[in-house]
Amino acid sequence: MAAILIHAAIPLTIILVYALVAIWGERKIAGFIQDRLGPMRVGGWHGWAQSIADLLKLIQKEDIIPTNASRFLFKFAPFMMFAASYAAFAVIPFSSAYIGSMINIGVFYLLAVTSILTLSVIMAGWASNNKWSLLGGMRSAAQMVSYEVPTIATVLTVVLVAGSLNLMTVTEMQAGNDTLGFLPNWLIFQNPFLIVAFIIFFISILAESHRVPFDLPESESELVGGYQTEYSGMRWAMFMLAEYADMLLLSLLGATLFFGGWNSPFGDFMGGPAWGFFWFMLKGLLLVFVMMWIRWTLPRYRVDQLMHICWNILIPLSFINLVLTALWEVIF
Amino acid sequence: MLTDFGYILLFIVTGAIFVGVALFVAKLVRPDRPNEIKLMTYECGEIPFGDARVQFNNRFYIIGLMFLIFEVEILLLFPWAVVFKEIGWFAFAAMFVFVFLIFIGFIYELGKGQLKWDIPKPRIPRYVEGVGVVDDDYREEKVNEPALQAD
């Protein structure tokens, strides 16, 4: 029993530690990109305790539920949002020794569960009965729903090359170091079209996890806080945590599908479960870092540009890419 | 021991329990002093007017429909992708026809401009010698002003 509970709590610990580090790190990165310093005072060295202070403060913030809001949905939305994004971690192979659940439709399940996020966002927007929230929720739903198509299409491309839906199997087949004689056997090096697929995938996960340049649902300068406008204190913190968890989840999915998951880039050197976890998190956090880098570098798109990019460029491109990948796989 | 899907249920329950525990801890510490203004809907400091649940633009519905079509298509492609390498050319041909048919519809949709989000035309007044500043689009736009709709 205890073993089972620990089994289910391992990703939770990872998410919590990651969220504390990532929020602090994001502010430091923002600082350095904007020629500032970022948090410096709290806790001593470079403000390392900043996110702990934020968390403790959010705990003591008052919780407001507006009179006009639908109370049940308003309270239920953060539960659903975090539970959905946490449930998706069940199929992520953190190392060769740990995976939450070995179901054989792993990727498929992950994509299905992350769709629930759209539902909880729109639920939060609707329940608040606030104009900003509703606009943010509707925009968010349109955006997430649209960008889900290229995301799934590129994942499909990888599944086609890998021939399995289980992420553990997908990772295991990327072991070794003999593509072109020296490159690791990662899927991105296996097929030239998968490089294109990765670029489409990365753009789509930026939009899926509401990162700049696609952060229209919560664009502060036009929609106050988007669907989170009416949420305060710990409820709001849960949304924030779920968003950061979602970011990590999609980055880890990218690392598994394209960059060999927990496989070491040096073949057997520095292999094993513990090093596997290290490599996996390194790859995932590197993608998270790129997302933060993009956030503080690029301006935001307009709604019509956002939809144009998705429907007119990414979706046709991802399907053409799928057909070309299939052709390549048949020929070679 | 749990089955594979049992573990998934366990994960969902763990996520929900974590949120519950976090909110409970906050409930112990936080103050709770509601008043009428505090519980009012936030509308940038103004008194809120009307209900927020307004009619929405049709575009969202069309996007929902398109999403549904593509999702169902991709759903059908997943089993195909898993066994693709074992079947080879036949699988490729079958899928190609399938994707091609969907794409004809998609291109038709794009051509009809259903997926275009029309944006308000920027109004640029121009200067006419002897007349002054003329705003060409002003009158025209007043006539064709669309019904009030939320974006």
Place this chain on the structure above:
Amino acid sequence: MGMLDKKYHDSNIIIVGLESALNWARKNSLWYEQFGLACCAIEMMATAASRYDFDRFGIIPRSSPRQADVMIVAGTVTMKMASRILRLYEQMSEPRYVISMGSCSNCGGPYWEHGYHVLKGVDKVVPVDVYVPGCPPRPEALLEGFLKLQEKITGETILEKKESEQE
């Protein structure tokens, strides 16, 4: 339904420890609400920008009052704006603080005598914690105001005042 806040009269070792931790967290994570009323807002923006860098103290802007801790009243408070400011203040979630920035919001400033449309000090509508003088105050002055606010938060308590101490 807070179980700690203003529920106890007497202090003990647990409450003191908890209190200092909570005060530490509150003072180090002052998120201010993003709005400006007049020219002081320009100085406020400058304080948040690269050279003066609010973020060093963990101070970041939040656009929704529900998630904000401190309201910087930056600029002239007109009579019309006063009711909005009161409403925005009330809509912030507790614990909340107010910094009055600049002479206009401190006392009416240059409109003190003949400004028929200006509120003579924002403290007539909302309780102010720190007054920052200046017209407009330099960014350093605003930062100093924040440091003063942090000092003030350090001395706060979650205890209820005893009967004898209440008026």
